[in-house]
Amino acid sequence: MDVLYFAWVRERIGLPREQVETSAVTVADLVEELKAREARYAAAFADLSALRVAVDQELTEFDAPLAGAREVAFFPPMTGG
């Protein structure tokens, strides 16, 4: 699965995207796996209320299922316009 990071999430984790082998059932499970890896992941995901997630390029919630997903992206609240 491709995992993408944007804005300060990208900066904190230190890379824009990576391939992740996972059997996580939900986005939240994936987050727990990533947090367990290294301190920079734990720091980036410390406060989920400050984060947003998209699965296959659609905004969703952290309890969304990952079955069939090819791409998950984490980022802060958007500031377009």
Next chain:
Amino acid sequence: MDVLYFAWVRERIGLPREQVETSAVTVADLVEELKAREARYAAAFADLSALRVAVDQELTEFDAPLAGAREVAFFPPMTGG
């Protein structure tokens, strides 16, 4: 005093402006004087709720005083924009 007419008021009365000698105290008094003149005035002023008035180029009401006024204009509700 200059009296001006616009849009269908102008068309119904048949002229865009005229000089009127009057001692009318309010706009409503002036309207009564004009209505008494001829049928075309009576027709134009038949329904005051369908008319608006400006005294010296400021929108006002039919009970507004005319003391010192130099110009009175009658017209239908505006349709700008």
Next chain:
Amino acid sequence: MRIEVQEAPFDLGRETSDFASGHKDMGAIVTFTGVVRDLARGDLDRMEIEHYPGMTQKALEKIAAQAQARWSLGDVLVIHRHGALTPGEMIMMVATAAPHRKDAFEAAEFLMDYLKSRAPFWKKEFTRDGAEWVAAKDADEDALTRW
């Protein structure tokens, strides 16, 4: 603030671009442009807009000043044409510049609502079958109660 009452067409692109340029502290620019619509029957030959020359400029300035007093605006532009216009031609435009989008939007809507019912313009529609004055809409008068 710039208020123009004119018979000639205006260049919407250039006006919008000029208005939006050079306001470094204004994050939000809103424009509204009014275009002559054809009638439902598709037979509008032209629209003629009459106005009250002595009063029009003053009335528009007053409406614009009210908007500036009420919202935090950097600039206001109003251009309104009179005379004969054909379907598709631009009748008028307003533009507002503000630090924030809410002010720019609300001020532009306020300008339009007042301009519709409080600026001395009258529209007459000409078709092959004759001519008719456009009646003021109750909805336009009601729109003023919002402010």
Next chain:
Amino acid sequence: MRIEVQEAPFDLGRETSDFASGHKDMGAIVTFTGVVRDLARGDLDRMEIEHYPGMTQKALEKIAAQAQARWSLGDVLVIHRHGALTPGEMIMMVATAAPHRKDAFEAAEFLMDYLKSRAPFWKKEFTRDGAEWVAAKDADEDALTRW
């Protein structure tokens, strides 16, 4: 409907003029243009806008389609830039064309409210002293409750 996501500047005047032309049944055209504001301290060197290439176009199309489903619109235009921009530069614009002004205004405000908080763009401000990500405002999230 036209949605453009691009690094290059756009010509607001030409876009506005092109958009407004040739809509004989659309009486009302509204545009919103977002401009990079300098900081209160006047020391903004540049703003950098990051986006999510795979998602941005789709997200904007979805927002525009929602507006078209909700209001009677003849056309919608969204242009949003990414990359580095300096104060005074135009970041983005939306335009709406509708038979009536209320639809054109509301749809433009809806597009802006959703674009602010639901399109995948992130702004970072660079000054001589460093760089900071622009924080999302509660007011922008709250604005969505209106719709």
